[in-house]
Amino acid sequence: xxxxxxxxxxxxxxxxxxxxxxxxxxxxxxxxxxxxxxxxxxxxxxxxxxxxxxxxxxxxxxxxxxxxxxxxxxxxxxxxxxxxxxxxxxxxxxxxxxxxxxxxxxxxxxxxxxxxxxxxxxxxxxxxxxxxxxxxxxxxxxxxxxxxxxxxxxxxxxxxxxxxxxxxxx
Numbered sequence: 001x002x003x004x005x006x007x008x009x010x011x012x013x014x015x016x017x018x019x020x021x022x023x024x025x026x027x028x029x030x031x032x033x034x035x036x037x038x039x040x041x042x043x044x045x046x047x048x049x050x051x052x053x054x055x056x057x058x059x060x061x062x063x064x065x066x067x068x069x070x071x072x073x074x075x076x077x078x079x080x081x082x083x084x085x086x087x088x089x090x091x092x093x094x095x096x097x098x099x100x101x102x103x104x105x106x107x108x109x110x111x112x113x114x115x116x117x118x119x120x121x122x123x124x125x126x127x128x129x130x131x132x133x134x135x136x137x138x139x140x141x142x143x144x145x146x147x148x149x150x151x152x153x154x155x156x157x158x159x160x161x162x163x164x165x166x167x168x169x170x
Contacts, residue, residue, distance in 0.1 A: 001020075001021060002022075002026055003026075004027060005030075007030060007140050008034070008139060009031065009035070010123070010140050011124045011140055012140055013140050015106050016136060016137040018125070018135045019133060019134055021133050024047075024049070024125065025049060025062075025133070027125050029056045029059055030124050031119045031123050033055075034123070034139075037121075038071045038118075038120055039063060039071075039073075039077065040072075040073050040117070041116075041117045042114070042116050042148075042152055043074065043075070043076055043115050044076075044082050044113075044131070046087055047115065048087060048091075052088050053087075054088070057092060060089065060092060061096075062136060063099075064099035065099070070099055073100075073102075073103070073156060074101070074102045075103055075104070075152065075155055076102060076103075077104070077109075077112075079164045079165055080164060090165060093165065094165065102157035102161070103161055104160060104161070106159060106160075108132050113129060114129070114130055115127045118149050121145050122147065123138060123141065125137045
């Protein structure tokens, strides 16, 4: 697994090549741990190997509870596997609804097969093929982050809350 301890959000210029799920998990966690304002995730199925990690969950919880105006938005194309087999991020999303919002993209975006995470509009993790782990991470890539966020905003505006992730009160 790669060592990202020297990488700083908004400072580290180098593009980091990711090849395995462990590399992706380390990059996602390192980026999320340094988030101060926002975290936007576009995922096919909530990527259990990446986002069901205790360190990543702690980073998301820390952002949600530690930053006043924190905004955590997640677009999940298909949450059925995450719900069926369990995912640690789901209960957190259900408990912190004021800080974390999850939506499902409309059908017109079903063929989009990329996955990404954008932190504070400046750092990102991007995989061109959502079902593969080859990708890259940048801790300072404002242009790429803006492009990914523009697409995210377009999908977000047209999406709706995911009914499979609603909390049931009995």
